[in-house]
Amino acid sequence: VRRPRAKRGEGDKLREEILVAASELLAKSGDEEAVSIRAVAHAVGVTPPSIYLHFADKDELLFAVCTLQFRTMGEYQERAVEGVDDPSEQLFRRALAYVQFGIDHPEHYRLLFMSHRATPVPEHEDAALQQASGFTQLVGNVHALLAAGLIAEEDPLVVASGLWALVHGVTALAITQPAITELGVERLLRHMTSVYGRGLFRT
Amino acid sequence: VRRPRAKRGEGDKLREEILVAASELLAKSGDEEAVSIRAVAHAVGVTPPSIYLHFADKDELLFAVCTLQFRTMGEYQERAVEGVDDPSEQLFRRALAYVQFGIDHPEHYRLLFMSHRATPVPEHEDAALQQASGFTQLVGNVHALLAAGLIAEEDPLVVASGLWALVHGVTALAITQPAITELGVERLLRHMTSVYGRGLFRT
DNA sequence: TGTACATCAGTGAACGCGCGTTCACTGATGTAC
DNA sequence: TGTACATCAGTGAACGCGCGTTCACTGATGTAC
Numbered sequence: 053v054r055r056p057r058a059k060r061g062e063g064d065k066l067r068e069e070i071l072v073a074a075s076e077l078l079a080k081s082g083d084e085e086a087v088s089i090r091a092v093a094h095a096v097g098v099t100p101p102s103i104y105l106h107f108a109d110k111d112e113l114l115f116a117v118c119t120l121q122f123r124t125m126g127e128y129q130e131r132a133v134e135g136v137d138d139p140s141e142q143l144f145r146r147a148l149a150y151v152q153f154g155i156d157h158p159e160h161y162r163l164l165f166m167s168h169r170a171t172p173v174p175e176h177e178d179a180a181l182q183q184a185s186g187f188t189q190l191v192g193n194v195h196a197l198l199a200a201g202l203i204a205e206e207d208p209l210v211v212a213s214g215l216w217a218l219v220h221g222v223t224a225l226a227i228t229q230p231a232i233t234e235l236g237v238e239r240l241l242r243h244m245t246s247v248y249g250r251g252l253f254r255t
Numbered sequence: 256v257r258r259p260r261a262k263r264g265e266g267d268k269l270r271e272e273i274l275v276a277a278s279e280l281l282a283k284s285g286d287e288e289a290v291s292i293r294a295v296a297h298a299v300g301v302t303p304p305s306i307y308l309h310f311a312d313k314d315e316l317l318f319a320v321c322t323l324q325f326r327t328m329g330e331y332q333e334r335a336v337e338g339v340d341d342p343s344e345q346l347f348r349r350a351l352a353y354v355q356f357g358i359d360h361p362e363h364y365r366l367l368f369m370s371h372r373a374t375p376v377p378e379h380e381d382a383a384l385q386q387a388s389g390f391t392q393l394v395g396n397v398h399a400l401l402a403a404g405l406i407a408e409e410d411p412l413v414v415a416s417g418l419w420a421l422v423h424g425v426t427a428l429a430i431t432q433p434a435i436t437e438l439g440v441e442r443l444l445r446h447m448t449s450v451y452g453r454g455l456f457r458t
Numbered sequence: 459t460g461t462a463c464a465t466c467a468g469t470g471a472a473c474g475c476g477c478g479t480t481c482a483c484t485g486a487t488g489t490a491c
Numbered sequence: 492t493g494t495a496c497a498t499c500a501g502t503g504a505a506c507g508c509g510c511g512t513t514c515a516c517t518g519a520t521g522t523a524c
Contacts (some may be wrong), residue, residue: 057468057518057519058467059467059520059521060283060465060466060519060520060521061521062467063466063467065467066468072338080301082371083371088509088511089512090509090511098469099468100354100511100512101468101470101514102469103465104511104513105467105468106467109511109512110510112390122506130291165427165431165432166427166431167431168286170431170432171431171432171433180367197389201428207438209438210438210442211446213435213443214443214447216428217421217424217428217443217447218421218424218447220419220428221419221420221421221423221427222420222424223427224368224424225419225420225423227374228369228370229373229374232416235410235412235413239413240413240416240420243409243417244417244421246454247450247451249454251451251453251454251455253452253516258499260485260487260500261500263487263488263498263499263500264499265500266500269501291476291477291478292477292478292479293476293478302501302503303478303479304479304480304481304503305500305501305502307478307479307480308499310499312479313477313478313479394501
């Protein structure tokens, strides 16, 4: 399955194809280790050295995959809060969208938040930023709630981190522990947000 | 560094040494991939084929490491609730012990709850049991609280899963996101248990 | 319009590496007589 | 007490594999004159 060669100046097309192929390979194989330079090249219909025309090394390729997936995750969240003004409702929808992304793309979620790669190393700081972009909006939500006096006085960063830990817990567990899923992820999430919300919001 | 050969009938000593070496290698290297048959053999001071005298294959070795670590985790929890009778206090201490294990042994925690291996496959069911052993006691705690009317009517499995997701979220985030740790894991955990507890317990 | 030439998107073959696993073996330890 | 022998805990060498990466190359595409 040989890919037709790109026209002059269209060399960047391959870059895109490689990125998409790597993402799909990760999703389909269900294993980060299956995403080898050789496997990606094969999936695109090209020889391994061609990858190096677009990415310095394997690390850079995987980093690019992360960036791509962070963007997808951001879209999930934006779509979720679209047209919603109430900050507590926004918060809830954001949480749902977060978990939903993890369930829809378990391997990508693993790569972003559960793998060794997930630990942002200095040189990869804009990955941290990509991720932060979702997080900072969450912090924004929390700020709004604090300002409105809806939740008790507390460091917004702590509140936001707590919320993150909550959704991350559900998502990660849903991915690694299928037994949990049997009992219904939505049901679990509904229970947890209800309990947590009752504790968080002033009555 | 050649290990002295075991006496007759003391062949099982090597098995133990391999297991411990594999666990330490995992903890020190901070990477599951670093735990190769060859690396473990080297650490013990023995040649690679010797491993096969005690474990059928690499999978069985790693499975044994999991079992060992589940046991350690169980000890953390038992020590935590020792001499405590109040079920809600037990619950809280159990949560603390859970997170503490993850912080003390991040790579082992990864292996047990965050890796692909963490998904219990059929043949490995007693791993699920080992893990369940902690979980079933948690379910027991929840049952006691329900019976005492301290928490609202709800499926105890859902309540227990929620609690698990909560501590797992904090632990997993603390491991993969060092930025979170800067703000203080104990502080985050205290905030979350406080909020969650306020929502969970009837007043 | 035709042709020499530079450019650019790839290819093909090879490198060295570490891996899991196998197989035939060795040599010390204990046992039987 | 001495010696032949079985057992048992390992060893040494080798297998085939897939990996990331490099290097010199090819051949189609566009450009200059």
